[in-house]
Amino acid sequence: MVGKATANLSRTLIQAVSAIESADDVEESLRVYLSRGRRYFATNAQIREAVRTIPFYLQGKAPQKKLILAWLEESLGSKEPVRFATLSIEHVMPQTMSREWRRALEEELGAGADVNAAHDLAMHTIGNLTLTGYNSEMSNSPYPVKRERLRDSGLLMNHQISESSTWGIGSINRRSDLLADQIISIWPGPNEVFVENSSLDNPRTWAAVARLLAEIPTGRWTTYDVVASVAGIRPDLLREHLATVKMDRAHRVLGGDGRVVAADSRQALEDEGVEVDAEGHASPERALSAEDLARVEEILVPETAGEKFDEQLAQYQISETVVAVNRLMAHWTERGRITYGAASLVTAFFVRDIEGATIWPFALYPTGKVEVVFQHLASREPFTDDALRAELRDRLNMAFGIDMPDRPRPGFPVSVLADPDAFDIVQETLDWFLDQVDTSLHG
Secondary structure (H helix, E strand, O other): OOOOOOOOHHHHHHHHHHHHOOOOOHHHHHHHHHHOOOOOOOOHHHHHHHHHHOOHHHOOOHHHHHHHHHHHHHOOOOOOOOOHHHOEEEEOOOOOOOHHHHHHHHHHHOOOOOHHHHHHHHOOOHHHEEEEOOHHHHOOOOHHHHHHHHHOOOOHHHHHHHOOOOOOHHHHHHHHHHHHHHHHHHOOOOOOOOOOOOOOOOHHHHHHHHHHHHOOOOOOEEEHHHHHHHHOOOHHHHHHHHHHOOOOOHHHEEOOOOEOOOHHHHHHHHHOOOOEOOOOEEOHHHEOOHHHHHHHHHHOOOOOHHHHHHHHHHHHOOHHHHHHHHHHHHHHOOOOEEEEOOOOOOOEEEEEEEOOEEEOOEEEEOOOEEEEOHHHHOOOOOOOOHHHHHHHHHHHHOOOOOOOOOOOOOEEEHHHHHOHHHHHHHHHHHHHHHHHHHHHHHO
């Protein structure tokens, strides 16, 4: 709910067992245990703030988000059973604004308001999300059409939404506040007498912000609101911090209207290829959305992730495949590095550092897939070139067992690497990939 990573959660809960096993009041003892130290047990105040600002739709995995919405629905006490398996998450205010939705927001926000920024910040918050079996039918229909569907729904939460005659930023915020009350009543927060280091303003937060800033590519920019929403902090805290503490690449973080205030920031952006108009606005085509920046969360590095990846790889793959994967990773680290994901199923990313950012061609899943992330590569030089990405695909497709279509994130079976001829083709292709990157960097 508050956008904090759950790394080490398993270890925390295992340690909790010994901490509470002799307690007379187990429930209160557990609550106190989770309230102490640096465990980031969100307070009620932080929940109330987060529901309005954190892009809930971009946090965690889809089944987790759906489950939380299902729990919220069940807590309303409907006596009629609902088949949650048939439902999907629906944005009431759609992700893509139609003419009708834009007009309605303009009327609500008034002249001069940045409608696009308001839409981007509100659309993924939990107040704008619900469950429905009619996701495709509703799509980006005007609210009056959606309202009828929601009114006829078997879900009480949809009945609550349909009680609003209009749907915009005000409606989303009001529903967010109601959901905050519901969340706090279902899941009690910490005992705040014992809360230590619970402020969102802490060194780990700024380390996370630094990682996010490092992932904004040269020639791109984003806003305080976007960085704050992905990092899980308030925009005003971020703005204040960047105004007083020097952080690398902070010049790539601008206000919601994309206006560049400081002359040195403008010069730095223009040197990186970002056009700034006469009124000081950075080119909107160069802006990164919250979705773009949230992908960075896929490559946060827990301390023991490498060991966990090795265990999972051995669990899911035959020994010949494990040996081949280790050989390929060892070869890659001669010129790049391996970064591991923070999820329970650990992903290995083949990463190469480039001028304050990273580029990664492969995401290797221990369960059996190598994903080739063309969608990511399209935003990184030199693979912004369509022809280079096509050549990368063609080179890999020469290997027996690889037949990737022209899609944003295609892949191939990791077992292919157990074939010596296919292995050689994949390894040679990665060498070619790195050569293209080096040539782009150094000429």
